[in-house]
Amino acid sequence: MSSGTTGLTWFKSSYSGSQGDDCVEIAIADQAIHVRDSKDTTRPPFTVSQEAWAPFVHFAAHR
Numbered sequence: 001m002s003s004g005t006t007g008l009t010w011f012k013s014s015y016s017g018s019q020g021d022d023c024v025e026i027a028i029a030d031q032a033i034h035v036r037d038s039k040d041t042t043r044p045p046f047t048v049s050q051e052a053w054a055p056f057v058h059f060a061a062h063r
Contacts, residue, residue, distance in 0.1 A: 005034055005045055012038060 008027035023038040027045075033053040036045035048056075 008034060010034075010036070010041075 005027070008029060010025040010027045012023050012025050025036050025038045025041075027034040027036075032047045032049055034045040034047050037043055
């Protein structure tokens with residue numbers, strides 16, 4: 001894992017299927033949202049600010 005992501009609590013969306021296919025997981029930290037591939041958790045996650053995450057979630061919720 002990339003530095004700064006140890007000890008995070010990761011979770012999937014309730015919309016993710018139970019088959020484990022094509023899902024992402026997120027972990028919410030004080031200053032950032034970390035996003036990773038649930039099929040390969042050894043790859044480093046990418047990180048976005050909470051300010052950038054909020055408009056994305058709003059957009060995705062209205063699609």
